[in-house]
Amino acid sequence: MKSLIIAANWKSNKTLDEDDLFVSKFINSYKANDLKEIIICPSFTGISFISSKLKGNYGKISIGAQNVSSFSQGSFTGEVNAMQLKDFCSYCIVGHSERRINFSEDLSIINDKIKNLLEAEIAPIICVSSLDQLDGILSSINGKSIIAYEPLSAIGSKDPANPIEVNKFSREIKEKFDVKVLYGGSVNSENVSDFTNQDSIDGVLVGGESLDPISFLKIIENA
Numbered sequence: 001m002k003s004l005i006i007a008a009n010w011k012s013n014k015t016l017d018e019d020d021l022f023v024s025k026f027i028n029s030y031k032a033n034d035l036k037e038i039i040i041c042p043s044f045t046g047i048s049f050i051s052s053k054l055k056g057n058y059g060k061i062s063i064g065a066q067n068v069s070s071f072s073q074g075s076f077t078g079e080v081n082a083m084q085l086k087d088f089c090s091y092c093i094v095g096h097s098e099r100r101i102n103f104s105e106d107l108s109i110i111n112d113k114i115k116n117l118l119e120a121e122i123a124p125i126i127c128v129s130s131l132d133q134l135d136g137i138l139s140s141i142n143g144k145s146i147i148a149y150e151p152l153s154a155i156g157s158k159d160p161a162n163p164i165e166v167n168k169f170s171r172e173i174k175e176k177f178d179v180k181v182l183y184g185g186s187v188n189s190e191n192v193s194d195f196t197n198q199d200s201i202d203g204v205l206v207g208g209e210s211l212d213p214i215s216f217l218k219i220i221e222n223a
């Protein structure tokens with residue numbers, strides 16, 4: 001059996017109390033499996049707490065950030081740089097369509113973020129919604145990087161992409177580059193195995209259905 005990554009992108013959700021509630025319910029029923037790495041990506045405000053509760057305590061659970069500064073340390077009010085994340089996170093999401101669209105993140109910003117993350121030894125989870133978006137990014141990645149394919153029409157729509165098409169996309173990338181490829185977009189406990197059973201898909205990046213510990217645990221179990 002191949003190993004899988006099941007990542008949770010909590011987006012801009014959860015107060016500290018809600019983080020705490022998730023952790024207590026999650027650890028009650030979570031069964032570690034060496035073949036399934038779980039990556040939880042809370043907001044910055046929850047990273048320290050979630051990391052202290054889950055990182056390394058229950059087998060293969062890692063922590064990721066959802067964003068990082070495109071600058072290194074210095075006079076950049078409000079920014080969190082890659083070296084600051086290093087104590088808590090082994091992964092960081094970059095290039096998510098919600099950031100490209102709402103925060104005007106372009107290729108140059110995304111490449112700066114990837115470079116800073118790789119320098120801090122944090123693996124970037126680079127989100128793309130089309131093959132074209134890989135142009136100009138792949139020159140800056142290395143084998144630690146993960147690509148997450150998230151077609152715009154599938155995000156938050158309850159209308160996931162076709163697993164066969166996603167597999168084709170993943171294979172094309174993996175033929176050229178030594179990277180893992182995840183799928184993201186309306187993944188739930190019922191459709192997750194349609195994706196994880198494909199030979200070239202290495203796992204999933206889950207949004208809405210990862211917020212509830214019970215539905216996320218079901219996704220992990222069925223993956």
Ligand code: 13P
Binds near residue numbers: 156
């Ligand atoms: P949903 O799972 O809510 O569709 O979100 C997908 C996503 O954007 C993960 O990064």
